Amino acid sequence: MIGITSYGAYIPWNRLQRQSIFQAMGWYSPFTYGIAKGEKAVSNHDEDSLSMAVNAGANCVSGLDRGKIGGLFLASTTLPYDERMNASIAATALDLKSQVSAADITGGLKAGTTAMISALDALQAGRMNQALVLAADSRLGKPGGAYEHMFGDAAAAVLFGTENVIAEFKGSFSLSYDFADQRRASGEKFNRNWEERWIRDAGISKILPEAIMGAATKHGVNPANISKICIALPADMSGMGKKMMLTPEKFQESMVNTVGDCGAALSVLMLAAALEDAKPGDQIVVVGFGSGADVLLFQATEEITKLPARRAVKACLANRKELTSYEKYKVFSGIEDIETGIRGEAPAASALSVLWKDRRAIMAYVGTRCKECKTPQFPPQRICANPACNAKDKMEPYSFADKxxxxxxxxxxxxxxxxxxxxxxxxxxxxxxxxxxxxxxxxxxxxxxxxxxxxxxxxxxxxxxxxxxxxxxxxxxxxxxxxx
Amino acid sequence: MNGENAAMPYIYIHSDEGSETTSIAGRYVIEKESEIQTEFGAALVAFGFAVVDTSCCGSGGCRFAQVAGIIVERNAGTTEDGKPYSILERVRDESQQRRIRNIIDVSECHCQINFL
Structure with missing residues (x-):
């Protein structure tokens, strides 16, 4: 059996009330009053999509043997590097073995579901026994626009495997269209969109039913038996239910008023939220939308009741602090440049050669522990730091990051x-x-x-x-x- | 410690082992002095702990090795205030520095090695 074996999430601590955006920018865009409801999760000054993805991954694999993971697929449209594999950085930070197949999946909002399909394909092909999918996004909307209200930052992770499967993979269905509802050209900071009515009438209301019904037909799923459907769009999609014989409670909440539209991460985040409440036998459908659509079908197993508690959506939503300053949000997100002074301008001492040599210590916080006296020590040592021991070359790797x-x-x-x-x-x-x-x-x-x-x-x-x-x-x- | 010319022997005043030296940004303690035997002579090395905890721009700490030099004459005398000193030659040759680093790497816990 192939399917989900664990899941996790990461939502930044800072939450920005949309009313504070409106108070700052409503003079320019009074039309945003209607969407200035609830709050959105925003990255701290030291967070980006990659850091959030790693934290979601750490929450997902907590307590599990990372040595069995053979693939890492990182989905995002806002990764820090265009060239330098971000998934490899994540694999290093999570202290995965070097014999891991790592790939960035990017370029569109259905990257999250595409990454899951890629991971499941690799498992079905027998290329690996476990594959980790990380999805994160931290998109920016221009000040004064609707996207500034809608976009939120978050990450989620799903581990796929062949043992202790908590939700069996039943199949997938994909559509690819060059439907350019949202776009961001290379090097651009902010998203642009086409007309909302066209997106709704020509895109969402046609492509989504085609994808969902296509998946149901292909895999013989009766929509009436679906327990939860996670449609990765920042809106209440339950209006679509009548066409598909789905009652409103079967639509997984998109967290638009608590997290915001977290882009490529939304499908995986909604899946993690659905898994938190799933019971054995539940059928879960995940739909990614953007440049087409992906649909994945899962069915929860008895194993879901045995998975130890892990940090996912509910715990992350509860861990919050209101960011009361709109100006702080603009600085933390990089929208606004500030005077950093001489100390802030001092060149950072980047040495990629040192990073390579000490990558496990710097990126994964792996130190050493003396096999003789069991003293953990950081940075890694050859000679035990315990004065009563001082054993030589008796060290074993010891992770601090998960402690x-x-x-x-x-x-x-x-x-x-x-x-x-x-x-x-x-x-x-x-x-x-x-x-x-x-x-x-x-x-x-x-x-x-x-x-x-x-x-x-x-x-x-x-x-x-x-x-x-x-x-x-x-x-x-x-x-x-x-x-x- | 005196002497500016690397090629010339200099007077090394031994540290008070275990006594703390404070400065504006932190403090350090010399834990012990050791002799490291090499093909080119015995090197005198001081091992200690340093803590930077009252700095304006960061903090840190480490156990360090300070290679004072190759011993020319051990315990050559005492200073006017009664502190023992030895005559040493600084280690400037990079191959000799590498050799000493290799020996310290496998014999003492440390985060940095400095050559006087």
């Missing part, structure tokens, strides 16, 4: 440059041993408390504009709940 810890001490620095002053950093005593110097993020100084539980989160540490390099590693954040 939790407690805050030992910290400081808040108003002088060091950060897009969100003050810079907070300190010492973390890791569960199981080891004390790490960490930068902190997703926290305010007033909430920093000695002994508070913390965990690690993959973040963009700097952007070296001079060399075109985004540097990544792990930071500490307050520990969140595994599941809600």
């Amino acid at each position: 939790k810890g407690k805050l030992f001490t910290f400081t808040a620095d108003m002088l060091a440059f950060t897009f969100d002053p003050p810079a907070i950093y300190g010492l973390v005593d890791m569960d199981g041993g080891g004390r790490l110097w960490m930068d902190f993020t997703d926290v305010e100084v007033k909430d920093m408390k000695v002994n508070m539980p913390v965990e690690l989160s993959f973040r963009r540490k700097y952007v070296d504009k001079g060399r075109g390099i985004s540097g990544y590693s792990w930071k500490a954040v307050p520990a969140g709940k595994e599941a809600n």
